[in-house]
Amino acid sequence: MLLSGQRHRFGSSPVRASLDNLFGIHEQALLLRERRAELLAENLANADTPEYKARDVDFRSVLAATEGTTPGKAPRVNHPRHIPVAWGGGEGFDEVQFRVPTQPAIDGNTVDPDTERGAFLDNSLRYQASLQFIERRIRSLLSALRGE
């Protein structure tokens, strides 16, 4: 993620800008996918816990909110020679919502293991898709650098 003003410090050379945006949206997508995998794993671990309510994130809205924002936890820049670090972690964690139960259990548990398994599988496939995009990007960049 580009912090505002970063472009000025390094000049606006096209190479630099394209390096910052090298992985595009997939950098943030991976972090959110990790967080979502964690939530789904929690739901699955608590599939038999009384009164546990299944949780999930609305991926699309969180990713949209992540773009172009700077979270509070980013390393401080308090010296002109400090280099601002792109910081995507810790984003979107407030967006956790409870799942609307399809078949709530009599003990107050709203985890539907089949739904959660499906969502977990879907999430991990999409995580791998993002990984693949990043990997291809690295490869193409490497081959461009080598000039073979």
Add this chain to the structure above:
Amino acid sequence: MSLFKLFDVASTGLAAQSVRLNLVSSNLANADSISSSVNETYRARHPVFAAIFDGERDDPAASAGVSVLGVVESATPLRADYRPEHPLADERGYIYRPSINVVEELANMISASRSYETNVEVVNTSKQLLLRTLNLGQ
């Protein structure tokens, strides 16, 4: 990386489900344990699960594993049989059988092993994802 947290969460699930499986197996093993007094008779035992949050409960970022809060003994009344010839019969000629519902325990066992499998799946999937992430760019 928060993918490592998945291992913690899934392993709490594995531990809890294995406690449940253990209790089911001890219930099934003792389904015919006869005794000569009400107090000594085996009673069906079941775990009580509770979510453990690693932060404030209201904090949406807190991750939740599962823990076994405790084990409760079933309060179902025991079955007393009049068997005066039985070596364990009390002075009135009664033996006491545990009130274990074998069908219920078997259903419980299937549910527990399905949940266990699901958690193993989670561990395996996150292992694959982590390995792929670690090998990125190689």
